[in-house]
Amino acid sequence: MEKQQVNTDVQRSTGRWKLLAVLAVCAAPMIASYFTYYVIKPEGRTNYGALIDPRTYPIPAMASTLLDGKAARLEDYKGKWIMLKVGPSDCPQACQDQLFAMRQLRTMQGKEADRIERVWLITDNNPLETVLLRVNDGTRMLRAPQDAVAKWLPVEQGGQASDHIYLIDPLGNLMMRFPKDADPSKVKKDLAKVLKASAIG
Numbered sequence: 646m647e648k649q650q651v652n653t654d655v656q657r658s659t660g661r662w663k664l665l666a667v668l669a670v671c672a673a674p675m676i677a678s679y680f681t682y683y684v685i686k687p688e689g690r691t692n693y694g695a696l697i698d699p700r701t702y703p704i705p706a707m708a709s710t711l712l713d714g715k716a717a718r719l720e721d722y723k724g725k726w727i728m729l730k731v732g733p734s735d736c737p738q739a740c741q742d743q744l745f746a747m748r749q750l751r752t753m754q755g756k757e758a759d760r761i762e763r764v765w766l767i768t769d770n771n772p773l774e775t776v777l778l779r780v781n782d783g784t785r786m787l788r789a790p791q792d793a794v795a796k797w798l799p800v801e802q803g804g805q806a807s808d809h810i811y812l813i814d815p816l817g818n819l820m821m822r823f824p825k826d827a828d829p830s831k832v833k834k835d836l837a838k839v840l841k842a843s844a845i846g
Contacts, residue, residue, distance in 0.1 A: 692821070692838075693831035697799060699818030705797050709766070709789040712773070717787055722762045723817045726839070726846050731766040731794050732807035734773050739826075743810055744781050746829050753833050757840045760815075768794055768807075801825065812839070815846030 704719055711717045719727070728747045732740050747763045754761060763784045767773070768791035797819075798806040804825060810832070812821040821839075823832050840846075 692835055693828070694812065694821040694823045694835050697819050697822055699814075699820055702797060702799060702819045704813075704817055704819065705793055707789045707793045709787045712767075712786055712788065719764065719766075719787070719813070720817055722764065722785065724815050724846060725762045726760055726815060726836075727762050727764050727813040728836075729764050729766065729811040729813055730807070730809075731768060731789075731798065733769045733791075734767050734771040736773075736777055740807065741777070744784060746827070746832070747784070747810060748781070750829060750833055750836060754836060754840065757837075760840060760846050761836070766794055798822075812836075814839075814843070 707718070709716075709718055719729075728750065730740070730743045730747065736744070744763075744765065751758050751761045751763060765781070765784055765786050766789045767786060768789060770788060773786075795806060798809075798811060799822060800806055800808065801822075801824065808825040810823045810827060811819060812823070812835075814820050821835065823835075
């Protein structure tokens with residue numbers, strides 16, 4: 646009886662180790678990519694966008710909705726990289742330029758484009774112009790409270806959140822902020838780097 650119990654305990658222990666080994670193998674690519682990106686910083690490596698510590702800026706609980714009023718959250722797009730812009734519905738020229746840049750930047754990633762979502766957090770409840778909707782087909786549009794958005798997103802000194810395009814990783818971490826009037830070619834390089842370095846999304 647004791648021998649049978651010992652064998653059962655050994656089998657359970659072996660099973661646990663096998664399970665842990667499988668989990669380690671599955672998690673290794675993600676852990677390695679994050680370790681490489683956030684911890685190891687080789688000499689000469691530069692980022693155009695400003696890196697953000699995601700622990701400092703977690704996505705807040707926001708009463709966000711789709712344009713039709715149905716509840717929706719940024720977290721609904723977890724699993725993909727998110728290029729995020731925010732701002733009011735009137736969308737002046739600078740806003741339109743950002744939306745256009747996001748569309749082009751996604752396209753320029755070629756076969757990796759499907760790993761990226763474009764999201765516009767609209768910070769008021771005013772209707773959008775039909776033309777704006779048409780030319781930005783494919784951009785996910787959510788309405789979100791301006792106060793919540795302003796408190797969440799870090800900005801350049803003297804700036805505002807609508808000046809920037811932000812990048813959120815597939816785990817829902819805010820990780821990068823691009824400068825005002827960003828150079829699309831440099832943003833493209835940063836996107837290519839994170840997509841290449843990451844095994845997720």
